[in-house]
Amino acid sequence: MTDTAAGQVDHVLAEDRLFPPPASFAENAVVATQQQYDEMYARARDDRDAFWKEQALEHLHWFEPFGDVCQWDAPHAKWFVGGKTNASYNCLDRNIDQGRGDRAAIIWEGEPGDTRTLTYNELKSEVCKCAAALRQLGVQQGDVVSIYMPMTPELVIAMLACARIGAIHSVIFAGFSAESIADRNHDASAKLVITSDGLYRRGKVLPLKKTVDEALEKSPTVEKCLVLRRTGEKDTPMTKGRDVWWHDVVDSQSDDFPAEPLDSETTLFILYTSGSTGKPKGIRHTTAGYNLWAKRTFQWVFDHRDDDIYWCTADCGWITGHSYIVYGPLSAGATCLMYEGAPNYPAEDRFWDLVEKYKVTVLYTAPTAIRAFIKWGDEHVEKHDLSSLRLLGSVGEGINPEAWMWYHKKIGGEKCPIVDTWWQTETGGIMMSPLPAITATKPGSCTKPLPGVVPIIVDETGAPVGKEHGGMLCIDQPWPGMLRGVWGDEQRFIETYWSLVKGKYLTGDNARCDSDGYYWIMGRIDDVINVSGHRLSTIEVESALVSHESVCEAAVVGRPDDIKGQAIAAFVTVTDPNPGEELRQALRQHVRKQIGALAQPDDIRFTAAVPKTRSGKIMRRLLRDIAAGHEAVGDTSTLEDYTVLAKLREQDA
Numbered sequence: 001m002t003d004t005a006a007g008q009v010d011h012v013l014a015e016d017r018l019f020p021p022p023a024s025f026a027e028n029a030v031v032a033t034q035q036q037y038d039e040m041y042a043r044a045r046d047d048r049d050a051f052w053k054e055q056a057l058e059h060l061h062w063f064e065p066f067g068d069v070c071q072w073d074a075p076h077a078k079w080f081v082g083g084k085t086n087a088s089y090n091c092l093d094r095n096i097d098q099g100r101g102d103r104a105a106i107i108w109e110g111e112p113g114d115t116r117t118l119t120y121n122e123l124k125s126e127v128c129k130c131a132a133a134l135r136q137l138g139v140q141q142g143d144v145v146s147i148y149m150p151m152t153p154e155l156v157i158a159m160l161a162c163a164r165i166g167a168i169h170s171v172i173f174a175g176f177s178a179e180s181i182a183d184r185n186h187d188a189s190a191k192l193v194i195t196s197d198g199l200y201r202r203g204k205v206l207p208l209k210k211t212v213d214e215a216l217e218k219s220p221t222v223e224k225c226l227v228l229r230r231t232g233e234k235d236t237p238m239t240k241g242r243d244v245w246w247h248d249v250v251d252s253q254s255d256d257f258p259a260e261p262l263d264s265e266t267t268l269f270i271l272y273t274s275g276s277t278g279k280p281k282g283i284r285h286t287t288a289g290y291n292l293w294a295k296r297t298f299q300w301v302f303d304h305r306d307d308d309i310y311w312c313t314a315d316c317g318w319i320t321g322h323s324y325i326v327y328g329p330l331s332a333g334a335t336c337l338m339y340e341g342a343p344n345y346p347a348e349d350r351f352w353d354l355v356e357k358y359k360v361t362v363l364y365t366a367p368t369a370i371r372a373f374i375k376w377g378d379e380h381v382e383k384h385d386l387s388s389l390r391l392l393g394s395v396g397e398g399i400n401p402e403a404w405m406w407y408h409k410k411i412g413g414e415k416c417p418i419v420d421t422w423w424q425t426e427t428g429g430i431m432m433s434p435l436p437a438i439t440a441t442k443p444g445s446c447t448k449p450l451p452g453v454v455p456i457i458v459d460e461t462g463a464p465v466g467k468e469h470g471g472m473l474c475i476d477q478p479w480p481g482m483l484r485g486v487w488g489d490e491q492r493f494i495e496t497y498w499s500l501v502k503g504k505y506l507t508g509d510n511a512r513c514d515s516d517g518y519y520w521i522m523g524r525i526d527d528v529i530n531v532s533g534h535r536l537s538t539i540e541v542e543s544a545l546v547s548h549e550s551v552c553e554a555a556v557v558g559r560p561d562d563i564k565g566q567a568i569a570a571f572v573t574v575t576d577p578n579p580g581e582e583l584r585q586a587l588r589q590h591v592r593k594q595i596g597a598l599a600q601p602d603d604i605r606f607t608a609a610v611p612k613t614r615s616g617k618i619m620r621r622l623l624r625d626i627a628a629g630h631e632a633v634g635d636t637s638t639l640e641d642y643t644v645l646a647k648l649r650e651q652d653a
């Protein structure tokens with residue numbers, strides 16, 4: 001075998017199962033035929049402006065019409081130039097105008113079991129009150145508002161209230177530390193913070209306001225803090241002149257606050273994403289293009305129908321929550337279930353209890369959750385009637401084919417298509433995904449690009465690698481939902497995303513396109529393992545490990561090796577409570593059989609858990625340091641559970 005060229009990645013794990021879409025699905029589907037998709041795809045590519053003009057006119061409300069559809073001066077794009085719209089109007093008023101005012105927008109359940117339903121009319125009233133309160137507290141168009149809240153309806157209300165007045169929201173996941181909040185407040189020059197007294201997590205109360213207070217000591221730009229009473233903490237500290245209670249300033253406002261007509265390119269929000277090292281980047285999205293992308297991708301991919309009960313299990317602190325709890329589904333007039341707490345509280349069947357109770361039809365969750373469910377055992381699933389489900393989605397990481405099969409069989413009852421959606425904070429919405437009525441799925445593949453998405457896969461010189469070769473995934477054309485910049489850091493924007501191939505967006509992921517035109521994400525470019533000149537993707541080796549019956553989760557990294565350049569180190573969690581040398585050998589053999597000797601891990605370490613980001617992605621960067629015998633360096637602020645790292649270090653000692 002010859003060495004793999006720089007930038008290319010070897011494809012080593014075969015997968016040939018194919019699941020055709022259920023025939024019944026095509027009836028009334030949003031995208032019902034292959035021909036319909038082919039036509040949309042070709043038009044969006046070859047007649048971009050005409051396609052998106054039509055989409056924007058039909059699917060958004062315009063206070064004032066736009067002129068040019070897209071001004072593209074790479075890497076800077078402007079969409080629907082000069083038009084005026086408002087994302088809060090599109091999510092609320094427009095649905096009410098179209099007769100959906102009495103439909104449930106949000107069906108919410110708190111972790112302790114309390115519930116609340118808000119119709120589109122009611123949600124609009126609450127958003128108006130909150131918008132009026134924000135104005136009263138001095139928030140102007142263009143000001144940044146940090147939101148650090150539990151998954152309550154008020155989190156959505158706060159986001160939409162900002163959008164209504166043209167303020168920019170920056171949602172910070174409520175598990176982040178005071179230090180992380182202060183960093184984000186500082187980077188964005190946030191003027192106001194919205195939070196709550198506390199947050200329920202696995203039956204305990206976390207005092208959010210206290211964490212915010214600590215952050216505010218180091219956030220000189222923040223003038224006010226709006227505090228929701230959620231848990232009823234008795235000793236919530238309130239600083240006079242700065243802190244106000246939600247019930248004191250929001251509840252008494254008028255429930256009619258007109259949405260501000262905003263220029264299409266007005267910043268709607270910034271959302272911080274962890275770079276692999278160093279400080280987080282504030283990804284900037286704007287109003288019209290993002291809103292349209294979130295709405296249309298939601299309708300296409302989740303095949304949205306009027307009687308759906310749709311549940312996205314993400315937190316609004318991540319892009320998935322922004323696009324597929326708030327802006328996408330609400331602009332489409334959907335009924336969304338929203339759940340506040342942990343999936344294993346009070347027991348490991350909480351999700352399935354919710355699906356049964358609310359007759360959820362469409363479920364969108366992440367591989368990290370699916371792997372946890374597998375580990376917790378099928379009995380939690382089997383207790384419940386999941387027959388209401390018709391469609392399943394996955395996002396956040398590659399889904400190992402065996403986890404896909406479990407999701408398909410145990411949750412979907414072998415009748416629900418699975419949409420494995422590939423996208424990023426930066427892309428604003430889903431870029432590649434099956435369309436449930438037309439795409440035959442292959443476990444582990446995100447299948448095909450949506451209309452408007454033109455992927456190319458290149459090597460390190462920027463040359464296309466051709467079918468069946470792994471390489472760096474880029475996007476060739478601007479699309480409405482693309483990021484408009486990194487907040488306050490133009491240089492980082494250009495260096496990170498636009499420097500490999502001029503005018504093409506570099507995703508940071510590796511991918512392969514197979515001979516059927518299906519795309520397979522092969523993990524982050526930085527995570528590639530180079531064994532004797534062969535560049536292996538982490539996900540393929542991990543998937544081979546996960547396909548062994550004893551393995552629940554696997555994380556694979558390279559460590560320096562004198563002879564091979566890099567050797568493969570695998571961190572695995574297994575069902576066996578006392579795994580030993582025998583299982584280790586069996587796993588090596590298993591990978592050897594699945595892929596070949598080349599991919600056989602040199603080290604296998606059994607561990608109770610692998611380190612993950614707070615959004616549930618395996619943090620291979622830290623494992624690389626541990627595998628090499630170093631202290632884990634670099635930014636650990638996005639780590640979900642510090643004890644995982646400590647335990648791995650102990651094992652090492």
Ligand code: 6R9
Binds near residue numbers: 398423446
């Ligand atoms: C939406 C979201 C983006 C990164 C992305 C990729 C990984 C997301 C995936 C996937 C394989 C999928 N990723 N979805 N990898 N298959 N279906 O997760 O945004 O938090 O910015 O992460 O997540 O590596 O580049 P974000």
